[in-house]
Amino acid sequence: MxxxxxxxxxxxxxxxxxxxxxxxxxxxxxxxxxxxxxxxxxxxxxxxxxxxxxxxxxxxxxxxxxxxxxxxxxHNDAPLMGSTPVERAEIRRLVAWFDGKFNTEVTDNLLGEKYLKRYFAKGSTPDTGCLRAGRVNVGHHLDYLGWLFERRKWLAGDHLTMADIAAAAQISVIDYMGDIKWARHERAKEWYMRIKSRPSMREILADRQVGFPPSSHYADLDFE
Structure with missing residues (x-):
């Protein structure tokens, strides 16, 4: 296997x-x-x-x-990278956004300081400035995600694509830590509820890191 x-x-x-x-x-x-x-x-x-x-x-x-x-x-029976050059360009742009910009501005600041620092920089304490920056930045990113979702069925167009998957991968980590104020981002929440209910998310939502439990709503499909 x-x-x-x-x-x-x-x-x-x-x-x-x-x-x-x-x-x-x-x-x-x-x-x-x-x-x-x-x-x-x-x-x-x-x-x-x-x-x-x-x-x-x-x-x-x-x-x-x-x-x-x-x-x-x-395995291209249900392609996730689009079917035209224009579609692929937009999908790759959004994948780069979440893999690069979101990860640097949000995930590195929150996951890096809250959890990874204990392994990569033993003895160090979380930088409160980084934590604050991550929490502010995630709001800006969710506003942009919501703006996209208001105009499209999925983030890059009419179908689930690699853009949605890249976004869900990052956001699920931040949601695990409880650092998203979903009530402030209703459109982004609608998108996340849609992808959260897909069978592909089941094992992700079952994840538990020893010594670092998830937020209380992490696995809920209807959440606050």
């Missing part, structure tokens, strides 16, 4: 998990403590980052964008 080396709260790992689930592909999760920099894992991906996908034939593919486009190309 194919294996996915991942970390439970990595949005990039979650993005690949969602794509595999949307494609209805079987896979085994292998939790990888990247901060340990295991030699066996570094042989799979010298960058030392998750996710890494190992196919049944031994093929190794690293980087979430590369893995997701590979999966979509090989």
């Amino acid at each position: 194919r294996q996915l080396y991942h970390f439970w709260l990595s949005p990039f790992s979650r993005k690949v998990r969602l794509v595999l689930a949307e494609k209805k592909l079987d896979f085994e999760l292998v939790a990888e403590p990247v901060w340990e920099r295991r030699e066996e894992f570094l042989r799979l991906n010298p960058a030392g980052q998750v996710p890494v996908l190992q196919e049944e034939d031994g093929t190794i593919i690293a980087d979430s964008t590369v893995i997701c486009e590979y999966i979509d190309e090989v």
Whole structure:
């Protein structure tokens, strides 16, 4: 069976998990403590980052964008990258937005300070300035997401695409930590409720990180 080396709260790992689930592909999760920099894992991906996908034939593919486009190309019965150059350009723009801008301005500030710092910078305490910035920034991003959803059926157009998956992967991590004031972002909440109810999200919503429990509404499909 194919294996996915991942970390439970990595949005990039979650993005690949969602794509595999949307494609209805079987896979085994292998939790990888990247901060340990295991030699066996570094042989799979010298960058030392998750996710890494190992196919049944031994093929190794690293980087979430590369893995997701590979999966979509090989299993293209329900394409997630669009069918025209214009559609693909918009999908890639939004994937880059959430993988890059959202991750840097929100996830790094919140997940990085609340959880990852204890492993990568032992003895350090969370930076309150970073936490404050992450909480302010997430509001701006959700406003933009809501603006997109007011004009489209999904974020990039009429169908679920890789843009929605990239957004859901990031937002699910922030929601796990309880750092979203959903009452202030009704349109974004409508979109998230729609994608949260998809079968591909079930295992994501069942995630629990030892010593770092989720918000009380994390797994609820109808939430506040």
